[in-house]
Amino acid sequence: MKSVLRYFRWPAVSIFTLCAVIAISSCSKKDVKQDEPLINPSGDTGGAADTGSGNVDTGNAGDTTNSGDLQIAYFDFDSYKINGSARGALKANADWLKSNPNATVQIEGHCDERGTTEYNLALGERRANAAKNYMIRLGVDKGRLSTISYGKERPADPGHDESAWGKNRRAAFVVLSR
Numbered sequence: 001m002k003s004v005l006r007y008f009r010w011p012a013v014s015i016f017t018l019c020a021v022i023a024i025s026s027c028s029k030k031d032v033k034q035d036e037p038l039i040n041p042s043g044d045t046g047g048a049a050d051t052g053s054g055n056v057d058t059g060n061a062g063d064t065t066n067s068g069d070l071q072i073a074y075f076d077f078d079s080y081k082i083n084g085s086a087r088g089a090l091k092a093n094a095d096w097l098k099s100n101p102n103a104t105v106q107i108e109g110h111c112d113e114r115g116t117t118e119y120n121l122a123l124g125e126r127r128a129n130a131a132k133n134y135m136i137r138l139g140v141d142k143g144r145l146s147t148i149s150y151g152k153e154r155p156a157d158p159g160h161d162e163s164a165w166g167k168n169r170r171a172a173f174v175v176l177s178r
Contacts, residue, residue, distance in 0.1 A: 069096055070105070070173035073131050077112075077169065080126035082134050086171075090131055093173055094138035100178060107131050108172045109149040110156070112165035117151060124149030131171035146176070 071089035073082070082090065097103055109124030109131075128147035136142050156172075157164035 070175065072173070073127075073171040074166065075127055075169040075171070077165070078115075078123070080123060080130045082130055086131070087134070090134050091138060094135045094140050097135070097140050097144060103178050104144045104146070104176045106146045106148060106174045106176055108154075108174060109147065109151075110154060110168055110170045110172060111152045112168040113152050113155065113160065114165070115152070117153075120151035121149050124151045127169075127171050 070093050073086035073089040073093075075081070075086065076083055093105075097105065107128045109126070109128030111120035111124050111127075115123070125147065128149055132142070132145045132147050135145060152168070155164070155168045156170065157167040159165075
């Protein structure tokens with residue numbers, strides 16, 4: 001019996017080690033599921049604090065927004081759910097679009113510097129699409145809205161602290177035509 005176990009011990013250890021390495025490496029990135037809802041149906045913010053919203057500041061480094069008429073929707077960390085402050089900004093933007101019926105807008109999804117480039121591009125896309133879908137629910141024609149994700153590549157604030165990160169987790173609006 002000992003001679004049989006001797007032949008199977010090494011492959012078993014190798015297989016166990018391989019499985020452990022695969023399990024650990026698969027935990028290093030958060031999986032983004034494509035079938036998750038883009039807007040929390042209950043409207044719950046998940047208990048996270050709102051980071052606020054305000055008018056677009058065209059003076060921010062890296063911010064490509066070109067209109068002082070539209071507001072930025074801010075998001076909580078690692079989230080694309082529309083929170084209270086984002087709802088207010090998106091409602092104001094929807095009202096602006098309704099009063100400017102020929103305007104078209106591009107919604108840019110942005111993230112803070114934490115996370116991989118790939119993950120942040122996916123999260124930025126989800127943020128832009130969440131903002132777009134929310135505005136469509138508010139009555140804006142979907143043909144007037146387009147989206148793009150910049151992930152972490154165009155920060156509004158180049159800092160490396162929570163204040164900067166809060167400004168970078170956003171959906172910004174660029175007027176393409178009036």
